[in-house]
Amino acid sequence: MSDNQVKLNEGLSRYEILVDGQVAGFAAFRENVDGVRDFNHTVVQPEYRGQGLSTPLIQEALDATRTEGKKIIPTCSAVEHFLGKNENYRDLVAQ
Template identity: 50%
Template sequence: MTESGETTRVEHHTDRQRFEILVGDEVAGYAEYRPTAGERDFDHTVTLPQFRGRGLAAVLVREALDDTRSAGLRVVPSCSYVRHFVDTNPEYQDLVAGA
């Protein structure tokens, strides 16, 4: 749930190589990645304009990184938002490939 009490969920679509965050049944944003040997290179994160300012990108990226950790993979934060998120959340810095 976001601060406004909206119901949100994050879904992993491996066939599209992306995580999506939904508000109700509507896609509000996504984080795309390119899989490589033992890594997910997160290269693009989007929050649709009508959903910006609600903290959804942080929820999305946190869930995507948690899933990546659970899968035993490392992260390449090519996307500037994912890089910023990792830099400001030290609990995820160990996931960065080459760290």
């Protein structure tokens, strides 16, 4: 059984999901001056695809963003798709 963890990598402006300590994927964002995060790219490395990692990655990235009191722009199609399936996160979208 693998050990998954989502962490903020501030230097690269992205949340990373680690599987057994290895970066398996990330949700990158651009921080706008008004406190809005533009989530613009989500990647799960080929060798980790099909393991359901994008959902916990995006969920934890959005939870952390909410905790920080920030809003989002879902430029990335994966984040937009997640929002379509999870109504309780739609309040995070900047108007």
